Amino acid sequence: MPTANNPSPVSRVLAAANSVILGKSNQTRLALCCLLARGHLLIEDLPGVGKTTLAHTLARLLGLQFARIQFTSDMLPADILGVSIFDRERSSFRFLPGPVFSQVLLADEINRATPRTQSALLEAMEEGQVTTEGETRPLPEPFFVIATQNPSNQIGTFPLPESQLDRFLLRLDLGYPDRDAERALLESGGSREQLPALAACLGAGEFAPLQRLAAAVYASPALLDYLQLLIEASRREQRFVHGLSPRAALALLAAARAWAFTDGREMVLPEDVQAVLPAVARHRLRLVSGSHADAEDIAALMRSVTLP
Amino acid sequence: MRLRPPQTIDQAAVPWLLAVALATASPHAEHLPPWLSLLFGAAVLWRLWLWWQRRPLPPRWCLALLVLGALAAIAWQYRSLLGRDSGVAMLALFMALKPLEMKTRRDALVVVMLGFFLLLTHYFYSQSIPTGLWLLASCTLLTAALIRLHGGAQPLAAIVRQAGLLLLQATPFMLILYLLFPRVSGPLWGLPQDAHAGRSGLSSEMAPGSISSLILSGAIAFRSHFAGETPEKADLYWRGPVLDAYDGLTWRVSALAAALPRKAPVVESRGAQYSYTSIIEAHNQRWLLALDVATSLPAGAMQAPTLEVLAREPLRARSRFSFASSVDYHANRAESAAILQQSLSLPAAINPRARALADRWKSRPPARIADAVLSMFRNEDFHYTLRPPLLGADAVDEFLFGTRRGFCEHYASAFVFLLRAAGVPARVVAGYQGGEVNPVDGYLIVRQSDAHAWAEVWLAGEGWVRYDPTAAVAPSRIEQGIVAALPEGEPLPGIVGLDADWLRQLRYRWEAANNTWNQWVLGYNPQRQREILSRFGMPNPDWQSMSTALAALCGVALLLVTVWTLPRRRRVDPAQRAWQRYCVALARRGVTRAAWEGPLAFANRVAVERPQLAALTSEAARCYAALRYGRGDSEQLLVLQECVHRLPARWRKSA
Numbered sequence: 001m002p003t004a005n006n007p008s009p010v011s012r013v014l015a016a017a018n019s020v021i022l023g024k025s026n027q028t029r030l031a032l033c034c035l036l037a038r039g040h041l042l043i044e045d046l047p048g049v050g051k052t053t054l055a056h057t058l059a060r061l062l063g064l065q066f067a068r069i070q071f072t073s074d075m076l077p078a079d080i081l082g083v084s085i086f087d088r089e090r091s092s093f094r095f096l097p098g099p100v101f102s103q104v105l106l107a108d109e110i111n112r113a114t115p116r117t118q119s120a121l122l123e124a125m126e127e128g129q130v131t132t133e134g135e136t137r138p139l140p141e142p143f144f145v146i147a148t149q150n151p152s153n154q155i156g157t158f159p160l161p162e163s164q165l166d167r168f169l170l171r172l173d174l175g176y177p178d179r180d181a182e183r184a185l186l187e188s189g190g191s192r193e194q195l196p197a198l199a200a201c202l203g204a205g206e207f208a209p210l211q212r213l214a215a216a217v218y219a220s221p222a223l224l225d226y227l228q229l230l231i232e233a234s235r236r237e238q239r240f241v242h243g244l245s246p247r248a249a250l251a252l253l254a255a256a257r258a259w260a261f262t263d264g265r266e267m268v269l270p271e272d273v274q275a276v277l278p279a280v281a282r283h284r285l286r287l288v289s290g291s292h293a294d295a296e297d298i299a300a301l302m303r304s305v306t307l308p
Numbered sequence: 309m310r311l312r313p314p315q316t317i318d319q320a321a322v323p324w325l326l327a328v329a330l331a332t333a334s335p336h337a338e339h340l341p342p343w344l345s346l347l348f349g350a351a352v353l354w355r356l357w358l359w360w361q362r363r364p365l366p367p368r369w370c371l372a373l374l375v376l377g378a379l380a381a382i383a384w385q386y387r388s389l390l391g392r393d394s395g396v397a398m399l400a401l402f403m404a405l406k407p408l409e410m411k412t413r414r415d416a417l418v419v420v421m422l423g424f425f426l427l428l429t430h431y432f433y434s435q436s437i438p439t440g441l442w443l444l445a446s447c448t449l450l451t452a453a454l455i456r457l458h459g460g461a462q463p464l465a466a467i468v469r470q471a472g473l474l475l476l477q478a479t480p481f482m483l484i485l486y487l488l489f490p491r492v493s494g495p496l497w498g499l500p501q502d503a504h505a506g507r508s509g510l511s512s513e514m515a516p517g518s519i520s521s522l523i524l525s526g527a528i529a530f531r532s533h534f535a536g537e538t539p540e541k542a543d544l545y546w547r548g549p550v551l552d553a554y555d556g557l558t559w560r561v562s563a564l565a566a567a568l569p570r571k572a573p574v575v576e577s578r579g580a581q582y583s584y585t586s587i588i589e590a591h592n593q594r595w596l597l598a599l600d601v602a603t604s605l606p607a608g609a610m611q612a613p614t615l616e617v618l619a620r621e622p623l624r625a626r627s628r629f630s631f632a633s634s635v636d637y638h639a640n641r642a643e644s645a646a647i648l649q650q651s652l653s654l655p656a657a658i659n660p661r662a663r664a665l666a667d668r669w670k671s672r673p674p675a676r677i678a679d680a681v682l683s684m685f686r687n688e689d690f691h692y693t694l695r696p697p698l699l700g701a702d703a704v705d706e707f708l709f710g711t712r713r714g715f716c717e718h719y720a721s722a723f724v725f726l727l728r729a730a731g732v733p734a735r736v737v738a739g740y741q742g743g744e745v746n747p748v749d750g751y752l753i754v755r756q757s758d759a760h761a762w763a764e765v766w767l768a769g770e771g772w773v774r775y776d777p778t779a780a781v782a783p784s785r786i787e788q789g790i791v792a793a794l795p796e797g798e799p800l801p802g803i804v805g806l807d808a809d810w811l812r813q814l815r816y817r818w819e820a821a822n823n824t825w826n827q828w829v830l831g832y833n834p835q836r837q838r839e840i841l842s843r844f845g846m847p848n849p850d851w852q853s854m855s856t857a858l859a860a861l862c863g864v865a866l867l868l869v870t871v872w873t874l875p876r877r878r879r880v881d882p883a884q885r886a887w888q889r890y891c892v893a894l895a896r897r898g899v900t901r902a903a904w905e906g907p908l909a910f911a912n913r914v915a916v917e918r919p920q921l922a923a924l925t926s927e928a929a930r931c932y933a934a935l936r937y938g939r940g941d942s943e944q945l946l947v948l949q950e951c952v953h954r955l956p957a958r959w960r961k962s963a
Contacts, residue, residue, distance in 0.1 A: 267938035270906035306903040
């Protein structure tokens, strides 16, 4: 067990992140869990509440190679994946890798791009490799996408379809900072200033072992029973168009493991499942009324399931 | 434990409860006063509208006024608030108005319980197959409403399936109770008198029109099953009351037969004996409608001097009797003088023309006189009709010499009058003639529409001989039945005049099913119960041994149902049991763990709400979490089990 004098790498990352992003400890922890569970993260909220800052901060703190794409509506798949150009000297084509070939890819405002460009990225996320002009090139390991998205009712957006939302392990809202946090922000002059000065908490190659540890957190039969009851309840609940898929169940378990790991525990508790449930389920459950489930729907779902 | 505020009813459950109210009360509309049925419908519609519009329920004083007004109306209607009909009316009223004050879940449960109670009352009025099916469906609905109230919103199919499953699990208990619950003869509690009102059948009087109005009912009077072959249709005379007193208008059962010393009639059978079993519907009279003439009687019955078979008590419920009869017989060749005297008496100074006609025949032998009357009916312009013209004071004269249109009661009446006037002892016999064999189960069905009246003449050396004057006018009445005998266009109950073949087949099947139901379900009386129990090795069971068997079998059934449902429930592990005990102990101290709340989250909440218990609860929660969700060891289990004992004593209220 890590002690107070010798905190675990995870808590060091969290402490550092919380010093940059003020008053959002739950969200930073969820974001870290997502990366520990080898998932991709979608951050959705109004412009200006710190989405990009969160993504940027995490990449820096984890010591990962980082690239950023600002999506626009005229962007083409090649702008992300890379292009082959003709090299006169060697009389052959040479591949210039696009920004997707990096460990942490910050896809800013992904829903401003056209569906064609979006799906190029999402295919890369799903398969961990890129195929252009008949040649398949693996992406670096680890490979994360932290996508940010404006709420889809904003002008000039192409909302991500259901099937592609499912490829993001977690989805977060940031929300406005509370009064104290906002005051601190105003006094410090904005956290983006500090970003270049931020030192990495982990060395190169230190993150992958953490991922392996997180995936090894013990999930007992009783916990799996509970998780299955939750999934079944989501399928039975009439408010939702359809319930959570088996992929969502896997995502829930992986995220709950990572959450337990960030808490320094060796086993998953129902509390861990409940903590990550809103982030796992909200973008996967659509209400009969057409909108995505809100926090209250997920809380009702959670309360309807008795612990076995 | 603190009192919780009453739980308000889930609004989406309201239609369920209104459906319950409708299903359990609507069959009563048949006998409730129309204003109450209207009030019921209006109350349900009102409640439905309030629910639809999400409006508040009516105020208390308004409901109180409604209840008082309706109760007063019921008391006025039935002249009492006690008794079957007014009691049922009150229950229906409560069922109509309770939904209007249904705010809490407790109110909703009251509606469901009232529904279960109201279901029972339907058996006061009908025990037929459709009633049974309706009540079974209503019972499922009530159970489903309970499931909806307790289990929250679920798909309709899931609720109905669960209700059906519950009823299925209850079936063994239902069967055991049905078979073994000690039965008493007659109802368990005294039914009020109005329970026996309104049964149709022959009466002990016959005036013109009394039988022809009975004919209009297609209701079944009784069913018979012959052990051997069935007699010819023309021999099927089922004897009811013997009417031997005449006042010029009405034939009655004279007081004479009852006054005579009990002397069994002498019947000499001359041909084959037919043995048969009759299931007679309740008709509130004592006669048992045996085939003429009975030679062997069921236990407890007796044969009157006038040959009809009588039960000890009026028939208040459908009952089963076994007889043997002979259709070729000499009855009472030596008849008592009093009866012969009664069979000659006529009121003085009426029907002078008929008397004059009879006077002319007086010199002939009695049998020739009877034949003369029959040949008059046969050869002159007499007609058989259900709608005869009305007759005045000299009814027989007007009929014989004027209208000449009549029904069996007219012919029997005129025949007996003429014979008595000519000095031959004669009397009217009422009963049923004919019947129809149901090919499905072989039972002979006799309906009210087979009601008939005929005559009997006492001839020296032969005893009482049956003469059916109707047969002289309309032979087809006896040979083929009432439908063939009546002219076209006469009103008849639809069930009797059924033409289409498939409809008749359907009716046969339905009546056979009803017969089986009557015998095996409704006819399961103390005697049958004894028969069945002795077959299972309990000869002469008393109520103690029956109750013991009842309890034992219910226990076995409960065990079986438990075993059937048990494997679906995982065995509770000791850590969980210990944690649950700890949580129950905490609940008694005012902090209740929600069903979905994990151990550490609960411990955190306890730390806020009851700081004194924080350390202990946190320890218990950590042990439990490790045991249930991690790889805890037995030491942690001991600690967890100890925690509940380390809780401080409970606070008093003042604390």
